[in-house]
Amino acid sequence: MSDFYIGNHLSSSKGYAAMAKMEEKLGGNTFAFFTRNPRGGKAKDIDEKDIEKFLQLSEEYKLGKLVAHAPYTMNLCAAKEDIRAFSREMVRDDMRRMEYTPGNYYNFHPGSHVGQGVEKGIELIVEALNDILDENQSTTVLLETMAGKGSEVGRSFEELREIIDRVELNEKLGVCFDTCHVWDGGYDIVNNLDGVLDEFDRVIGLDRLCAVHFNDSMNDCGAHKDRHEKIGQGKIGLEAMKRVALHPALQGKPFILETPNDDDGYAAEIAMFKKWHLG
Secondary structure, eight states, rough: OOOEEEEEEEEOOOOHHHHHHHHHHHOEEEEEEEETTTOOOOOOOHHHHHHHHHHHHHHHOOOOOOOOOOOOOOOOTTTSHHHHHHHHHHHHHHHHHHSSSOOOOOEOOOOOOOOOOOOHHHHHHHHHHHHHHHTOOOOEEEEOOOOOOOSSSSSSSSHHHHHHHTTGGGOOOOEEEEHHHHTTTOOOTTTTTHHHHHHHHHHHGGGGGGEEEEESSSSSSOOOOOOOOOOOOOSHHHOOOHHHHHHHGGGGGEEEEESSOOHHHHHHHHHHHHHHHHH
């Protein structure tokens, strides 16, 4: 099972080793987790024994790259300077913490410009990343494709490209391709998956597509809403989700389920994904 990686978002409340064991139980071989309280800013202290145990289990279970997720309260392009400063400190601290589990991914929503305009939003995000990224870090920071609700930055491949181009250490940057978000953002992955991925390649480059958030959507294409649905039960549908899972351009990348599920639901979706791959 080394050529594909599937997992889901897990609670990090019991630490890294507990997450690895949980994912193994669900049948997956990668996972995502919030680096700190998703609605706040507090992070648990790093427990080095827990990390040691996790790194052992990671070898044993042959886990793929993890896709850590920044908290939702983080907004690097907020209109208020104090929110921006708080967000920068969170990312800086997360970068330090990520080095305990080197070589993984740190995914974040680029931010919301809150009425300042996209250009200003991009400028502030770039400024923050230039301030935070370090040439010695082993973590790749992923900008997530967004659905474009409200004043979200990153609703188009072009917006993400502009951020990447203007960040000095952009070899430390990649993109997390969220199927629900790109669909809600107006990219028709149901009828034209090849075309969408070709466009991604032309604008950003497929070499930067590092991870996939694998979600169906409750909304029509271009709704700019961002409401995830269980695989096969939304407007993207089972056949199109299967085509994404098996697309040659996406093989070997961690696929992360963020569907509205319980453990049994995730185990079923993971089993389905594996069946598609194993025939």
